[in-house]
Amino acid sequence: MKAMAIQEFGGRDKLQLMDLPVPDVGPEEVLVQVKAAGVNPVDWKIREGFLREVLPHEFPIILGWDVAGVIKQVGSEVSQLQNSDEVYSYCRLPVMHYGSYAEYLVLPANIVSKKSESLSFEQAASVPLAALTAYQSLFGAGRLQSGETILIHAAAGGVGGFAVQLAKHHGATVIGTASPRNHDYVRGLGADRVIDYSTKDFRAVIREWYPLGIDLIYDCVGGDVLEHSVPILNSTGRLITIVEPDQAKTMKSQGVNVEFVFVSPNARQLDELTKMADQGKLKTDISGTYPLEDAAQAHEKIESHHVRGKLVLTIET
Numbered sequence: 460m461k462a463m464a465i466q467e468f469g470g471r472d473k474l475q476l477m478d479l480p481v482p483d484v485g486p487e488e489v490l491v492q493v494k495a496a497g498v499n500p501v502d503w504k505i506r507e508g509f510l511r512e513v514l515p516h517e518f519p520i521i522l523g524w525d526v527a528g529v530i531k532q533v534g535s536e537v538s539q540l541q542n543s544d545e546v547y548s549y550c551r552l553p554v555m556h557y558g559s560y561a562e563y564l565v566l567p568a569n570i571v572s573k574k575s576e577s578l579s580f581e582q583a584a585s586v587p588l589a590a591l592t593a594y595q596s597l598f599g600a601g602r603l604q605s606g607e608t609i610l611i612h613a614a615a616g617g618v619g620g621f622a623v624q625l626a627k628h629h630g631a632t633v634i635g636t637a638s639p640r641n642h643d644y645v646r647g648l649g650a651d652r653v654i655d656y657s658t659k660d661f662r663a664v665i666r667e668w669y670p671l672g673i674d675l676i677y678d679c680v681g682g683d684v685l686e687h688s689v690p691i692l693n694s695t696g697r698l699i700t701i702v703e704p705d706q707a708k709t710m711k712s713q714g715v716n717v718e719f720v721f722v723s724p725n726a727r728q729l730d731e732l733t734k735m736a737d738q739g740k741l742k743t744d745i746s747g748t749y750p751l752e753d754a755a756q757a758h759e760k761i762e763s764h765h766v767r768g769k770l771v772l773t774i775e776t
């Protein structure tokens with residue numbers, strides 16, 4: 460099968476189109492013919508080797524943790540899925556070796572969900588990782604309640620865009636940060652207010668709007684943005700970061716109510732997101748689609764830190 464993989468860590472020039480064997484299907488697994496693969500910032504971070512100490516790996520590494528496609532074979536123990544089902548998945552496996560930047564992918568059936576009928580393969584591939592991250596952050600670690608106020612940093616990005624929609628549907632008041640070109644977009648997703656982080660200090664704006672502070676702050680940026688969020692939490696406020704595990708640990712030891720979230724595959728939660736998409740309550744916005752062969756271009760774009768919504772690779776078999 461055709462696959463975009465790396466044989467060693469490094470820059471975009473390490474991405475190579477390889478011809479690799481299709482893996483065997485175990486009793487509890489399914490073979491997915493990949494139609495589209497979502498592109499996420501973690502893909503270039505893996506490519507560079509930034510996760511080499513955190514997750515086991517085996518070269519060649521086929522990148523890609525988001526997939527949408529069609530089931531071509533099911534293992535003998537799989538009952539909930541069958542051939543020809545259109546499916547999608549957040550497909551992070553315990554060892555980084557097989558990924559969705561390929562014509563085929565074998566996955567444990569228990570991390571695969573039937574695709575929303577209202578989403579194309581490209582749209583579906585853009586959902587699982589980012590939307591599950593937002594879901595697990597807001598409703599797991601963040602314990603977001605209806606009526607609370609949430610500040611979402613990077614509201615125009617992949618994760619932030621889903622977080623805005625989920626928080627709004629949950630009955631929260633939503634404030635997002637974004638550059639001016641994305642303000643209408645973020646309001647369109649459901650944000651009540653948007654802060655231009657590029658010209659304003661978000662701390663000053665929040666102090667003016669909410670002198671007692673914010674209930675939940677969602678950091679999808681890291682660095683100073685995480686640090687500067689602490690003083691604008693209210694007395695019971697929670698801070699969630701998806702970017703800075705070490706910084707969160709240090710801040711926690713200093714008494715800050717902060718948690719780092721690392722998204723886990725979860726088909727049940729993805730099924731809930733599918734229902735929301737079918738009911739028109741969850742939308743995905745794709746700002747760039749690339750053929751598999753142009754994965755390096757997609758990486759160049761996502762490395763800019765200024766993609767609106769999501770990027771997707773399409774795979775022709």
Ligand SMILES: NC(=O)c1ccc[n+]([C@@H]2O[C@H](COP(=O)([O-])OP(=O)(O)OC[C@H]3O[C@@H](n4cnc5c(N)ncnc54)[C@H](OP(=O)(O)O)[C@@H]3O)[C@@H](O)[C@H]2O)c1
Pocket residue numbers: 499500501588589592612613614615616617618619636637638639641656679680684700701702720721722761764765766767768
């Ligand atoms: N821990 C986990 O499980 C997990 C899961 C998913 C993602 N992540 C990480 O979380 C981060 C966000 O992921 P993503 O997929 O949402 O990334 P993304 O889609 O690439 O985010 C791009 C967005 O960030 C915005 N942005 C950039 N700098 C900003 C700033 N200083 N303040 C506010 N907005 C800013 C940009 O908006 P403008 O163009 O308007 O500036 C752009 O829309 C990445 O570092 C990713 O690796 C972690």
